[in-house]
Amino acid sequence: MLQYQIIPVTPFQQNCTLFWCDQTKEAAVVDPGGDIELIVQAIEHHGVKLTKVLLTHAHIDHAGATKAVAEKFEVPIEGPHKEDKFWIDLIPEQKTRFGFAHAEFFEPTRWLAQGDTVTVGKETLDVYFCPGHTPGHVVFYHKGSELAQVGDVLFKGSIGRTDFPRGDHATLIRSIRENLFPLGDQVRFIPGHGPMSTFGEERRSNPFVGDHAR
Numbered sequence: 001m002l003q004y005q006i007i008p009v010t011p012f013q014q015n016c017t018l019f020w021c022d023q024t025k026e027a028a029v030v031d032p033g034g035d036i037e038l039i040v041q042a043i044e045h046h047g048v049k050l051t052k053v054l055l056t057h058a059h060i061d062h063a064g065a066t067k068a069v070a071e072k073f074e075v076p077i078e079g080p081h082k083e084d085k086f087w088i089d090l091i092p093e094q095k096t097r098f099g100f101a102h103a104e105f106f107e108p109t110r111w112l113a114q115g116d117t118v119t120v121g122k123e124t125l126d127v128y129f130c131p132g133h134t135p136g137h138v139v140f141y142h143k144g145s146e147l148a149q150v151g152d153v154l155f156k157g158s159i160g161r162t163d164f165p166r167g168d169h170a171t172l173i174r175s176i177r178e179n180l181f182p183l184g185d186q187v188r189f190i191p192g193h194g195p196m197s198t199f200g201e202e203r204r205s206n207p208f209v210g211d212h213a214r
Helices: 036-046 066-073 082-091 091-098 169-183 197-205
Strands: 002-011 014-021 027-030 049-054 117-120 124-130 138-142 147-151 189-193
Touching: 002 036, 002 189, 014 117, 014 124, 014 197, 027 036, 036 066, 049 066, 049 117, 066 117, 082 091, 091 189, 138 169, 147 169, 169 197
Parallel strands: 027 049, 147 189
Antiparallel strands: 002 014, 014 027, 117 124, 124 138, 138 147
């Protein structure tokens, strides 16, 4: 089974997530934006071995500590989609603007695209390309536990911002409705910020992308 722990990091309280396979104890950390000591504590607490870093997108609060974590544990970086490369290139500029002293430029070991899969031990996560918040945003979905890590695409009662460079509202709505909601109302999701929800709950009540939203 796939296990997880949400680790809020950075002043933005971004939901970094530690996933691990309970059979092999191999783990992946999703969106290590900062507060590396908290990530290390979680890894040590669960007695797991970090084998990779996974990224939903390259905004600094999600990707700021990517290089530091990858180098500390000597692991590859998988994701996001190559359309987010320009955000990675901007990290040196962003670190000064937002006070992320730890943030450094990095190069993903593997770019991800719709239909790809990533592994965590013996568990497999499906990759869904969901642009709109950023042009290269991806979502990770574990079919066995009907759990998704959606980054900043969708939140409980809200959706991701689209006023950043190369964001697009119509594209984001289409990503949610055509790529995520068809996975099923029962699917729980971990958003990039805030509490978890289900796709069904958001279809019923989300004022931006629910079934009754214009």
